[in-house]
Amino acid sequence: MSLDDAKFGMAVLCGVGGMMREIVYWYDSVTSTNDVARELAEAGAEEGTTVVAAEQTAGRGRYARRWHSPKGEGLYHSIIMRPPVPPSRAPLLGLVTAVALAETLREEYGVVADIKWPNDVMIGGRKVAGILVELETEDDRVKYVVLGVGVNINQASFPEEIADVATSLRRETGMTYDVERFRHRFFVRLQQWYETWKAEGEAPVLERYEQLSSYVRGQPVSVLCGERRVRGRSCGLAPTGALLVETEDGRQEAILTGEVTKLEVIG
Known part of the structure; x- marks a missing residue:
């Protein structure tokens, strides 16, 4: 994918305690925005550089799962970050991003x-x-x-294999939305939480995350960790972002990665 295929723009946005330039490359179609962003990062692109595509032909999520990316219906983009933290702390950026995204949806779009x-x-x-x-x-x-972020915004329907587990802003509200406006609103919140994380550490991010998640405290859960399954009750987040689960035999386990499912309480 050549940079000559991209439309280019730049904006400077001020965040809490600092400034990160938002440098944007817009593409009509790419295989994956993460792949293009990785090429730019390797070439020295600065923090805040963003790759946006109208569609992805091979978009992916966690565990290399395909991300359904129909043209013009969702936000498909990747942001290059260069946080001044040790590698052990970098995965917390996923939680920082989730907080910014959930807040955008709640406070800007009322869902x-x-x-x-x-x-x-x-x-x-x-x-x-x-x-x-x-x-x-x-x-x-x-x-x-x-940071690859995909948001279902204007999809009216989904392929049969994900129709029961996926939704979009349009399906939830009955309205269509400007995708670029959503991206800008999200970027502003992401920058604010990113600066908070750098300046104050994990505590405020984890506190807000727990406020926005029904999964991480007091919820009966089953977590698939590779070939192993952990069942118990969620009891918050560790400073690393690991999910703490009190297991059925009374132990507390910190889970760094896995697929969590809520369990129904019977009786």
Whole structure:
């Protein structure tokens, strides 16, 4: 994918405690915005550089799952970040992004967005947005992070295989929306939370995350961790962003990655 294929723009947005330039490359079609953003990052693109596409032909989410990306109906974009943190802290950017995204949906669009740990955003139990964090390190430092964010905005329908688990802003509200306006509103909130995280650490991010998520505290859950399944009750987040689960035998387990499902309480 050549930069000559992109439309180019730049905006400077002030955040809490700092400034991050928003440099945007717009494409009509790409395989994956994360792939294009990774090429730009390797070439030295600065923090805040964003790749936006009207469609993706091979968009992906966590566990390499395909992200349905019909042309002009959703927000498909990736943002290059270069956080001054050790690699062990970089995955928390997924939680930072989830908070910014859920707040955008709730406060700008009036829908009750919920965060499914670690970084899926749901409405009414169906997925409206997903976040993919791809990290590149060099020695003991973060070289760059690519934040892939996909949001279902104007989709009226979905393929049969995801029709029961996906939703969009349009399906929830009956209205259509300006995708670029949504992106701008989200970027502003992302910058605010990013600056908060850098200046104040994890505590305010995790506190807000728990306020926005029905999954992470007091919820009976089942978590698939590779070939192993953990069942119990969620009891908050560790400073690393790990999900804390009190298991059925009374132990507390910190889960760094996995697929969480709510369990119904019978009786």
